[in-house]
Amino acid sequence: MTSLWLSACTPTVKIEPPDKPIVINLNVKIEHEIKIKVEKELNNLLENDELF
């Protein structure tokens, strides 16, 4: 009973690093032309080291 209680309190957390590159697809749906314009503005914004 005691060992059960103890083991319940010591969970093993295994974190295995992925061997493939991490790809996160957030699927943003915006009209193509607007998307290109917004992306261009974001690229400029992303160059700001104090913000990104």
Added chain:
Amino acid sequence: MKSTFTLATVLCLTSLLWSSTAWAMTLQEAKTARLVGEQTNGYLGMVISSPETQQLVLSINAKRKHYYQTIAKRHDISLDKVATLAAQKVMEAAEPGHMIQTPQGRWLKK
């Protein structure tokens, strides 16, 4: 009267000291130390919680939101769409070793 003045001076000096320590950590330093990371919503998140990182995250996210809002208004799209698009870009551009968040909310080292 004199004690009030002294108290005010001490308060001013303390706040000055406090704000200078809060700004001692730059965003790039915090990213390299993996204290903060990029979330899927386009805003910075705390990986390791502390008053210092919280201060940094709040300040940077307020500025980011301002710029996202400007872009969103200019193209008549939602703030969320701009922010999500920014998230995707910023995660792609993140340096190896920096932290990024999965859509499930888990922190990963890129």
